[in-house]
Amino acid sequence: MNIQNMILTLQKHWSEQGCILMQAYDVEKGAGTMSPYTFLRAIGPEPWNVAYVEPSRRPADGRYGENPNRLYQHHQFQVIMKPSPENIQELYLDSLKALGIDPLKHDIRFVEDNWENPSLGCAGLGWEVWLDGMEITQFTYFQQVGGIECKPVSVEITYGIERLASYIQDKENVFDLEWTNGFTVRDIFYQPEYEHSKYTFETSDPDMLFQLFNIYEKEAHRQMENGLVHPAYDYVLKCSHTFNVLDARGSISVTERTGYLARVRNLARKVAKTFYEEREKLGFPILKKEELSHE
Amino acid sequence: MSKHDILLEIGLEEMPARFVTSSMNQLKDKVQTWLNEKQIEFSEIIAYSTPRRLAVWVKEAAESQKDINEEAKGPAKKIALDQEGNWSKAAAGFARGQGVAVEDIFFKELNGVEYVYVNKFIKGKPTRELLPELKDIITGLNFPKNMKWADEDLRFVRPIKWLIALYGEEIIPFSITDVKTDKISRGHRFLGSDVVMHSPSKYEELLKEQFVITNPEERKQLIINDIKELAQAQNWEIPIDEELLEEVNNLVEFPTALYGKFEEEFLELPEQVLVTSMKEHQRYFPVKDQKGNLLPFFITIRNGNKEHLETVARGNEKVLRARLADASFFYKEDQRTTIEASLKKLQTIVYQEELGTLADKVQRVRRLASQIAKKINLSEKEQSQTDRAAEISKFDLVSHMVYEFPELQGFMGEKYARLKGEDEAVAAAINEHYMPRNAEDSVPPSVIGSVLSIAEKLDTIASCFSIGIIPTGSQDPYALRRQASGIVAILEQSKWNLTFESLLDMALDNIESEGFAKRSRTETHTELTHFFKMRIKHLLNEQNIRYDLIDSVLENEVGILSELVERASVLEAKKNEPEFKGSVETLSRVMNISNKASGHVTPNPDLFENEYEHKLFAAYQKTVESYDQQHNEESKFDLLISMKTEIEEYFEHTMVMAEDEKVRNNRLALLFEITRVIRKFAEFNKIITG
Numbered sequence: 001m002n003i004q005n006m007i008l009t010l011q012k013h014w015s016e017q018g019c020i021l022m023q024a025y026d027v028e029k030g031a032g033t034m035s036p037y038t039f040l041r042a043i044g045p046e047p048w049n050v051a052y053v054e055p056s057r058r059p060a061d062g063r064y065g066e067n068p069n070r071l072y073q074h075h076q077f078q079v080i081m082k083p084s085p086e087n088i089q090e091l092y093l094d095s096l097k098a099l100g101i102d103p104l105k106h107d108i109r110f111v112e113d114n115w116e117n118p119s120l121g122c123a124g125l126g127w128e129v130w131l132d133g134m135e136i137t138q139f140t141y142f143q144q145v146g147g148i149e150c151k152p153v154s155v156e157i158t159y160g161i162e163r164l165a166s167y168i169q170d171k172e173n174v175f176d177l178e179w180t181n182g183f184t185v186r187d188i189f190y191q192p193e194y195e196h197s198k199y200t201f202e203t204s205d206p207d208m209l210f211q212l213f214n215i216y217e218k219e220a221h222r223q224m225e226n227g228l229v230h231p232a233y234d235y236v237l238k239c240s241h242t243f244n245v246l247d248a249r250g251s252i253s254v255t256e257r258t259g260y261l262a263r264v265r266n267l268a269r270k271v272a273k274t275f276y277e278e279r280e281k282l283g284f285p286i287l288k289k290e291e292l293s294h295e
Numbered sequence: 296m297s298k299h300d301i302l303l304e305i306g307l308e309e310m311p312a313r314f315v316t317s318s319m320n321q322l323k324d325k326v327q328t329w330l331n332e333k334q335i336e337f338s339e340i341i342a343y344s345t346p347r348r349l350a351v352w353v354k355e356a357a358e359s360q361k362d363i364n365e366e367a368k369g370p371a372k373k374i375a376l377d378q379e380g381n382w383s384k385a386a387a388g389f390a391r392g393q394g395v396a397v398e399d400i401f402f403k404e405l406n407g408v409e410y411v412y413v414n415k416f417i418k419g420k421p422t423r424e425l426l427p428e429l430k431d432i433i434t435g436l437n438f439p440k441n442m443k444w445a446d447e448d449l450r451f452v453r454p455i456k457w458l459i460a461l462y463g464e465e466i467i468p469f470s471i472t473d474v475k476t477d478k479i480s481r482g483h484r485f486l487g488s489d490v491v492m493h494s495p496s497k498y499e500e501l502l503k504e505q506f507v508i509t510n511p512e513e514r515k516q517l518i519i520n521d522i523k524e525l526a527q528a529q530n531w532e533i534p535i536d537e538e539l540l541e542e543v544n545n546l547v548e549f550p551t552a553l554y555g556k557f558e559e560e561f562l563e564l565p566e567q568v569l570v571t572s573m574k575e576h577q578r579y580f581p582v583k584d585q586k587g588n589l590l591p592f593f594i595t596i597r598n599g600n601k602e603h604l605e606t607v608a609r610g611n612e613k614v615l616r617a618r619l620a621d622a623s624f625f626y627k628e629d630q631r632t633t634i635e636a637s638l639k640k641l642q643t644i645v646y647q648e649e650l651g652t653l654a655d656k657v658q659r660v661r662r663l664a665s666q667i668a669k670k671i672n673l674s675e676k677e678q679s680q681t682d683r684a685a686e687i688s689k690f691d692l693v694s695h696m697v698y699e700f701p702e703l704q705g706f707m708g709e710k711y712a713r714l715k716g717e718d719e720a721v722a723a724a725i726n727e728h729y730m731p732r733n734a735e736d737s738v739p740p741s742v743i744g745s746v747l748s749i750a751e752k753l754d755t756i757a758s759c760f761s762i763g764i765i766p767t768g769s770q771d772p773y774a775l776r777r778q779a780s781g782i783v784a785i786l787e788q789s790k791w792n793l794t795f796e797s798l799l800d801m802a803l804d805n806i807e808s809e810g811f812a813k814r815s816r817t818e819t820h821t822e823l824t825h826f827f828k829m830r831i832k833h834l835l836n837e838q839n840i841r842y843d844l845i846d847s848v849l850e851n852e853v854g855i856l857s858e859l860v861e862r863a864s865v866l867e868a869k870k871n872e873p874e875f876k877g878s879v880e881t882l883s884r885v886m887n888i889s890n891k892a893s894g895h896v897t898p899n900p901d902l903f904e905n906e907y908e909h910k911l912f913a914a915y916q917k918t919v920e921s922y923d924q925q926h927n928e929e930s931k932f933d934l935l936i937s938m939k940t941e942i943e944e945y946f947e948h949t950m951v952m953a954e955d956e957k958v959r960n961n962r963l964a965l966l967f968e969i970t971r972v973i974r975k976f977a978e979f980n981k982i983i984t985g
Contacts, residue, residue: 069617083445084454089308093484103485107597107607109546110346112311114440125442125453127309132610133577133595141444141454152446167610172617253643 001100003075003165004180007053010077010159013095014051019079022052027234028241031056031117032078032158036233039120039268040275041080042145042154046286048082053161057241059248062197065190068173072196073189077159083152084141092129092139092157099168107132115140119240119261120268121147124156136164146272206251213242213260220267229275236267299422299463301337301353302495303429304480306457309346312545314438314452316511319344325432326351334361335422343499343509345548347456347481350509352495356462360419367393372402372409386411426462430469433458447472457481464494483507483548486600506549506600515544518596521552522580525594529554532583533594536574543578547598554582555608559591561619564626565710571700572618577611625695629707634715637690644693649762650811653689656754659805661685664750666801671791673742677720681743684724687712688747691725705729731781738785745785749798752778757802760819760826761812779830786856787834795853799823828853835860840867843983850978861928862976869932876984878936881943882973883980888951889970892963902961907945914941915969922972935973942969 015021025035032054041048054076062072110127124140138158142150165177175186220235243260246252323342336357343350375386382397390397395413402409441450460467460476478492482505490501499509508514526533573579579593595611641653664685668678691697691708709726720743727744728751739745756775766775806812828849835845844866848859869875903909925931953959
């Protein structure tokens with residue numbers, strides 16, 4: 001099964017489970033969790049079921065397109081369900097079956113893995129799912145997001161698309177994966193991989209990036225004061241990505257590192273709190289809607 | 296009375312493997328305690344666990360609590376009866392309270408006073424009515440880490456999926472979150488299906504039909520048998536690591552062992568890298584040949600049956616291949632970096648915010664190591680080896696390999712140092728300086744490794760104390776206790792002519808001179824000494840030395856640690872000899888009286904008034920002159936004891952607290968000097984002779 005069909009299959013599967021199918025969010029980010037469709041919507045009492053593909057940038061993992069397993073940008077298929085459904089593990093296993101993975105022919109295990117993202121004030125408990133010893137999915141019950149206790153709890157399922165595809169297509173090199181008939185990952189992503197690696201490690205301008213970080217940070221705070229959560233959060237994401245590039249570039253010393261992470265964390269916490277307050281002002285509209293439909 | 300079995304099963308989403316066994320035991324203990332408290336008799340209780348379930352089967356639980364027949368005590372007889380001998384109000388009230396008539400009252404004496412009593416009978420409640428309390432046992436289970444899910448308020452190890460609670464064939468009704476008790480269990484996720492438990496005794500058997508081995512010991516045995524079978528068929532040697540076995544056992548409900556292979560070229564990687572990749576990251580058992588050499592194979596335990604094993608093996612091979620290819624890449628990359636370049640990087644890594652960078656740390660360790668090497672008279676060559684080993688002791692911390700496999704620190708340093716052409720002794724010391732890595736690990740085999748290990752650990756402990764990081768109770772985030780025990784073990788076994796006090800001073804001097812100390816020297820010094828004495832005490836305890844003997848040798852300076860330990864053993868060995876008591880008492884007597892002395896004054900023989908003073912003085916001089924020349928601690932002890940007759944005769948004929956102040960002070964001075972020698976061995980008056 002090629003990647004395009006995998007995505008279509010997963011979309012169909014989760015759409016049938018009542019998930020809103022969304023598109024990737026258009027600001028750079030390191031993981032699907034950082035999309036406002038996850039980070040913000042996991043906060044507060046409103047139900048939320050959503051699935052989307054998220055291109056995720058990890059500047060430090062850039063390898064000029066030369067490493068068979070590491071990418072500057074890979075793809076995650078992200079599912080969020082709030083509150084976590086009772087049969088979520090079964091729903092997940094059904095999605096694997098839909099991808100042609102017959103559990104009877106493989107060894108599928110749920111191995112403890114607790115997830116933490118201190119820079120976003122997030123913590124969760126769950127597993128990494130092993131398929132014949134390979135970690136193909138991160139499965140997490142969010143306990144805290146942006147420093148706020150989750151109630152109800154969301155479950156997050158993150159499929160590593162390239163990982164899973166390399167298994168399904170039995171390829172050793174990520175660039176040999178078939179995206180769709182006649183197109184491989186190499187055809188589509190090799191050049192950007194090379195260029196982004198070169199940019200990250202060689203030609204990026206740390207001084208400019210440091211300036212941008214400060215500007216973005218200031219703007220995030222300013223917009224939060226206006227109660228404009230989403231514009232503020234976009235700037236938090238920009239801060240985070242800028243930090244990641246600087247970090248990969250080796251421009252941030254260990255002592256400074258702690259400081260920058262704390263600045264991003266403060267922003268994220270503030271956004272989370274503001275989001276909650278703004279939704280509360282609106283009377284948690286999705287919750288109201290659910291209640292109405294049940295009457 | 297008829298009896299029924301109880302079955303309790305908590306069905307869960309996969310628990311963390313490391314919690315399964317302890318949680319099972321906890322459930323069993325709590326159910327057992329509850330039954331005992333409720334006085335419900337039973338014959339046996341058996342616990343089961345898999346990653347997805349915790350269960351207990353209680354055999355033959357009585358249908359009701361035991362009836363209670365007891366005597367209830369009331370007021371004293373004189374209060375219970377009025378002057379006419381009629382029952383008083385107090386007596387009537389007591390009887391009413393106990394639900395009996397006053398006619399049932401009888402008298403009994405207690406401590407010479409007569410009281411009223413009644414026989415009380417409490418009928419036991421039916422077990423059936425009490426069993427719903429099992430709910431509280433389940434919700435009261437403690438786990439090291441809890442979570443919440445969906446909209447529920449309960450915090451539990453993982454979401455609860457189903458509950459079985461049976462008494463005989465009857466369901467015990469209760470619910471937790473929105474899960475109601477029932478009699479339906481679930482089989483293996485993929486191989487089995489739901490199964491109805493008609494009665495508790497069928498639990499194990501019915502689930503086995505659904506590909507769930509509920510008895511963890513049986514599951515473990517199946518894994519071991521599978522591994523042994525593979526080993527035999529292939530003529531392999533497969534060491535079974537207990538910890539790994541326990542973990543994989545709790546990752547599966549129906550185990551099947553299978554093997555996979557990897558490319559032979561990866562065998563060029565250091566064995567430890569291969570083993571770590573397989574064990575820590577993939578939970579595989581490495582495979583060896585009969586000579587103990589690693590072979591390019593691994594064993595994994597699948598949660599399933601023997602079908603499609605080749606697919607599973609191929610998948611696992613692919614994962615391991617990618618990991619080993621990474622490791623191989625790191626191994627080559629690391630070799631392209633010079634040691635000097637790595638050392639430079641240490642300047643950018645913070646060791647501890649208040650204690651500087653790793654380079655600062657290395658600098659302190661290097662100085663301390665050199666000082667120790669000099670003090671214990673290592674040869675010029677060994678001194679320079681020590682210095683080099685200290686200088687490069689941390690260079691591997693910035694290697695790709697240690698970044699990926701932190702547990703390989705030191706080990707990779709040794710490998711890389713050797714590949715870079717460093718001296719063999721230097722390379723070995725880099726790994727050895729982390730030893731002993733845990734309570735079971737041995738001390739560094741080489742003297743250079745030992746010096747470096749002590750320098751590194753002592754700097755860590757002393758610098759942490761200097762900025763106020765001191766372990767308290769269960770809080771010891773930097774594992775300072777373990778490191779202190781490591782130092783103690785090395786000092787004990789090395790027998791260097793180096794006192795603990797001088798070692799501590801060197802470490803503190805270094806930290807102070809670099810400006811890292813944040814607290815007063817005396818305070819830090821006192822706390823450190825106490826901290827180390829606790830570790831020494833622990834060591835002596837483990838050697839089964841009686842506690843008062845331990846206290847007696849720990850009261851004063853530690854000195855040369857191996858000698859201190861030897862002194863404790865000498866006392867332990869002699870404590871049951873018939874003359875021990877007398878000897879200790881005699882020496883103690885000297886020590887006790889000498890407390891009255893005002894301090895160190897040289898005794899003046901001209902002021903002696905009797906021959907016994909002269910004799911004792913002579914004995915003392917002989918002892919003090921030869922004490923330090925004795926070859927072992929036992930002869931030191933014997934030397935002290937050799938003064939026994941002189942001391943006893945002295946006390947018999949001499950009044951220490953003489954009227955004449957000069958004479959008195961002179962006598963105290965002599966006893967004080969003798970005490971100073973005795974103290975070198977032990978504080979004898981701490982020893983219990985009674």
